[in-house]
Amino acid sequence: MKLGIMVNEGPYTHQASDSAYHFTKAALAKGHEIYRVFFYHDGVQNGTDFTTPPQDDRNVVKRWSELATEHSLDLVLCVAAAQRRGLVDVDEQKRHGKAGHNVAPGFRISGLGQLIEAGIQADRLVVFGD
Amino acid sequence: MSEAGTTKKFLYVNRRAPYGTIYAWESLEVVLIGAAFEQDVSLLFMDDGVYQLVKGMDTKGIGMKNFTPTYAALGDYEVNKIYVDRDALAERGLSLDDLQHLVWEDENEDWAEKDSIHLVGRDEIGNLLEEQDVIFNF
Numbered sequence: 001m002k003l004g005i006m007v008n009e010g011p012y013t014h015q016a017s018d019s020a021y022h023f024t025k026a027a028l029a030k031g032h033e034i035y036r037v038f039f040y041h042d043g044v045q046n047g048t049d050f051t052t053p054p055q056d057d058r059n060v061v062k063r064w065s066e067l068a069t070e071h072s073l074d075l076v077l078c079v080a081a082a083q084r085r086g087l088v089d090v091d092e093q094k095r096h097g098k099a100g101h102n103v104a105p106g107f108r109i110s111g112l113g114q115l116i117e118a119g120i121q122a123d124r125l126v127v128f129g130d
Numbered sequence: 131m132s133e134a135g136t137t138k139k140f141l142y143v144n145r146r147a148p149y150g151t152i153y154a155w156e157s158l159e160v161v162l163i164g165a166a167f168e169q170d171v172s173l174l175f176m177d178d179g180v181y182q183l184v185k186g187m188d189t190k191g192i193g194m195k196n197f198t199p200t201y202a203a204l205g206d207y208e209v210n211k212i213y214v215d216r217d218a219l220a221e222r223g224l225s226l227d228d229l230q231h232l233v234w235e236d237e238n239e240d241w242a243e244k245d246s247i248h249l250v251g252r253d254e255i256g257n258l259l260e261e262q263d264v265i266f267n268f
Contacts, residue, residue: 006266041156080159112163119264120136120167127267 003027004122005037006115008129010045011060012053017046020128021063028071035122036074037064038115039107043129044077044087047107061104068106075107076114138263139170144179146268148198149189154182155197157268162200165207173204174250174258176215180222183214183229183247198230205234205246213258216249 005024009016024034039046051061068075077087088096089103103109119125142161148154164171175183182198189196204212212232219225232246250258259265 040160041152081156112160113166115160116140116164116167116169119140119266120138120169125264127265 001027001123002033002035002121004035004118004125006118006125006127006129007037007039007043007046008041008127010042011051013042014130016128016130017043017060017064018058020126021060021067023126023128024073025067028067034071034073036076036114036118038076038078038118040078040081040112040115041129042081042085044082044085047075047077047082047087047104048102049104050102051104065104065106073106077103077107077109078115079109079111082109137168137170139172139261140164140264141172141174141258141262141266143174143176143265143267144182145177147178148182148184148187149192149194153268154179157266158197158200160266160268161204161209162207165209171209172211172213172258172262173209174213174215174255176218176255178218178222180214180218180224180229183212183232184224185228185230201230201232205232208234210234210244210246211248212246213248213250213255215255216251219249 005020007017007020011017028034046061046064048061053059064075067073087103088098088101089109090101093101142157144154144157146153183201187196187198226249233243234246235241236244
């Protein structure tokens, strides 16, 4: 089955991103296709490379990046949500004259159309968040 | 711009008050972008989400932009199936008269102006959810 995943909460405060990660990993292990993972609302915080959790805790951001590399996942941060919450890639850094960029490997910033497209193209859109 | 002719039934479920969290506004942003994809779109307002449609809001006191006039533009985006949980309204001491009068123009009937809001009971909401392909829950 072709699945779209939507993550609506940031890391650590809510379990939504953990659940989405475990679900995505399990679905891939079962041979399903992940069409796209779309991060919205505070969910865009799952894509900041500036995260430095304690050594003995899981690294939610890095875990997504590694899964993306391993399975060529398309991890998309909503641009409007990202701009509000300080997620900046190289292009956005230039455009807005910011001091740095912080989008983690494997993630990209794009528009809400990517979410709608996932809803249309995937057999199921599975939503994680409160 | 519908993808390879695919048309799916999209339902946006709005359950939260318009302010206090950003969910209501960011839901509306998805609806507005999604309208370009020419899908079969419905909106459902239930729980505290019914407050989103209350007319005459003034947000000066909280220093936030009042985004609720945007709902009136939904008809122009061909988003004209707006369902409101009748019981959720009643439980909050509200009625249809407290909500914005949202309309759309039917091009098949000489652009006759029609109401977009439909009050529904909870049994009908169950059916509404059942018939969707994609449900966004905000």
